[in-house]
Amino acid sequence: MSALLETRGLSISFGALKAVDNIDFSLQSGEIHALIGPNGAGKTSFVNLLSGRLMAESGEVLFDGRNLTRQPAYRRVRAGLGYTFQVTSIFAQLTVQDNVRLALERERSASAAEILSLLKSTGLEAHAFMPARDLAYGHQRLLELTMGLALRPKLLMLDEPTQGLADSEIEGFIALIREVSKTTTILLIEHNMQVVMALADRITVLERGRILAQGSPAEIRASEAVQAAYLGSKS
Numbered sequence: 001m002s003a004l005l006e007t008r009g010l011s012i013s014f015g016a017l018k019a020v021d022n023i024d025f026s027l028q029s030g031e032i033h034a035l036i037g038p039n040g041a042g043k044t045s046f047v048n049l050l051s052g053r054l055m056a057e058s059g060e061v062l063f064d065g066r067n068l069t070r071q072p073a074y075r076r077v078r079a080g081l082g083y084t085f086q087v088t089s090i091f092a093q094l095t096v097q098d099n100v101r102l103a104l105e106r107e108r109s110a111s112a113a114e115i116l117s118l119l120k121s122t123g124l125e126a127h128a129f130m131p132a133r134d135l136a137y138g139h140q141r142l143l144e145l146t147m148g149l150a151l152r153p154k155l156l157m158l159d160e161p162t163q164g165l166a167d168s169e170i171e172g173f174i175a176l177i178r179e180v181s182k183t184t185t186i187l188l189i190e191h192n193m194q195v196v197m198a199l200a201d202r203i204t205v206l207e208r209g210r211i212l213a214q215g216s217p218a219e220i221r222a223s224e225a226v227q228a229a230y231l232g233s234k235s
């Protein structure tokens, strides 16, 4: 099986701090791959290097047979590397369906049927005409996911999608991600270990900008190095 995404020697520093330190990583098409690690391990910086929000100091980002290392963020989105929009990029005064229309129309015009079908896929169709600011917090997270799916990415990167959700909402979110994963490869940054263990096919653990461990959920759960890293950071 060939990798959908690969990084070779990927690095970025902030002053003297090597936030992402020479990372070789690969992700297979079809998998849900979780990226975990203590606070400050470099997860967000790594994903920002993939999305193009940060430019690599050295190393390469290879995606779907192309070298995207020097490409700007919008080209990476166009190549099929998608990520969930942050709550801040939701237009609060616009309706839910108009937010989805805007996400779609970054690329082309969208039909009402297409918008409705996307909203149905994440369970938001009943809220289509509501201003986004009136959505409950959990529904705003769903709107971010819907907007992330709008361009039908080959790989969708989710940065802490369950953060701030109530326990009662998490089961539904797990089921939804599982459904999305039938058609989209997923890279999931997540602190909630229940979510990680329920969803991930493979897990990569980062610590201080490096890969500490990689394996199946069972292997990671059993790893003493991983347990030590987590206990050490109290996160």
Ligand SMILES: Nc1ncnc2c1ncn2[C@@H]1O[C@H](COP(=O)(O)OP(=O)(O)OP(=O)(O)O)[C@@H](O)[C@H]1O
Binding pocket: 014, 017, 019, 037, 038, 039, 040, 041, 042, 043, 044, 045, 046
């Ligand atoms: N723009 C920046 N300028 C300076 N230091 C930064 C910057 N962004 C991140 N860092 C530092 O780089 C390190 C890695 O941060 P990063 O946010 O990537 O970690 P993380 O694993 O995503 O953490 P968390 O789980 O807390 O979100 C941290 O020490 C952080 O303080």
